[in-house]
Amino acid sequence: MTAERHEEIRRMLSACLDGELTQGEEQRVRVHLEGCAECRQAYEELARLQQMTRSLHFASPPEDRMKELEKSLMVQAPRRLGWLFVLGGLAAWLIYAAVTYVRHWRPPSAEELIASAVGIGFVMLLASVIAERVRQLPHDRYRRIEK
Amino acid sequence: MSLNDEAEADSFAGFFRSTNRRAYAFALHLTGNGEDAMDIVQEAYLRMHERWTGCAEPGKAAAWLYTIIRNLAVDHLRRRARRGETELEEGIAGPLVAGPEEAAAQSEVSRRLWEAIRSLPPGQREILLLRDWHGLNYAEIAEVLGLSMGTVSSRLHHAREKVREAMEGFLR
Numbered sequence: 001m002t003a004e005r006h007e008e009i010r011r012m013l014s015a016c017l018d019g020e021l022t023q024g025e026e027q028r029v030r031v032h033l034e035g036c037a038e039c040r041q042a043y044e045e046l047a048r049l050q051q052m053t054r055s056l057h058f059a060s061p062p063e064d065r066m067k068e069l070e071k072s073l074m075v076q077a078p079r080r081l082g083w084l085f086v087l088g089g090l091a092a093w094l095i096y097a098a099v100t101y102v103r104h105w106r107p108p109s110a111e112e113l114i115a116s117a118v119g120i121g122f123v124m125l126l127a128s129v130i131a132e133r134v135r136q137l138p139h140d141r142y143r144r145i146e147k
Numbered sequence: 148m149s150l151n152d153e154a155e156a157d158s159f160a161g162f163f164r165s166t167n168r169r170a171y172a173f174a175l176h177l178t179g180n181g182e183d184a185m186d187i188v189q190e191a192y193l194r195m196h197e198r199w200t201g202c203a204e205p206g207k208a209a210a211w212l213y214t215i216i217r218n219l220a221v222d223h224l225r226r227r228a229r230r231g232e233t234e235l236e237e238g239i240a241g242p243l244v245a246g247p248e249e250a251a252a253q254s255e256v257s258r259r260l261w262e263a264i265r266s267l268p269p270g271q272r273e274i275l276l277l278r279d280w281h282g283l284n285y286a287e288i289a290e291v292l293g294l295s296m297g298t299v300s301s302r303l304h305h306a307r308e309k310v311r312e313a314m315e316g317f318l319r
Contacts, residue, residue, distance in 0.1 A: 014308075015304070020285050048318045054279055058280075059171075059172070061171035070163055
């Protein structure tokens, strides 16, 4: 075994440890390790080092802020849902206008359009509040407290 | 268990729970400040949540999260450096261990190991931690840091050799 080849294998030990070599490269390293005590020791030390690094203890995040963040992420209704309510309201308004036209053979008056827009808007608002409440329910920390 | 194994692919809640501690540690080691780290983690998850459609591959989601955190941290450090509060490099080299209580909980060997890791050049240290502590594979690290896989492999090799030398006598 030449010194260059030995060095080449040494450079591959780290990637071998991580399972990042090709099958052929890994095979070459394994064969070399069987016959080279120095490289075998280096490989074992790298493995031990990796284990030790994995078990290093780092500072934990502030529990309360992380819980707050989780809650706000989970209850935050996706923006798409808001648009669905807007589109749903618009569709209901157009359907109302079309139905009025078909039933009376005249377009709805301005008063009727305003009244229906207010009514539909109110219903959509109520629906979005209920949807928001339903989403919040599993994350509400006070839900088990009796009033 | 590695970060990728823990991450649940189809649920943001599961992804958040399985990654938030490591995400915080990553932000902390980039900024060296707990408050800044928490702000960055919060912003990163909010950004991910806006675009979350259920990632098929948990590894990709983790790499995505780490990329956002790193970009936010670099921006944050640049702002701090402009204000003259800190050197850009100083932030990157910031402490990973929050305070004396955490430090005391670690053994002498761990402390020595951490000293060896901390003395590495930032580019090598970051890769070593992303691989061995955060559990990212080479492709994910390359994506997060914008490097080639060959560079990742080479830097990791040099980093490990340096730490191995520094830890001589503690590895048997």
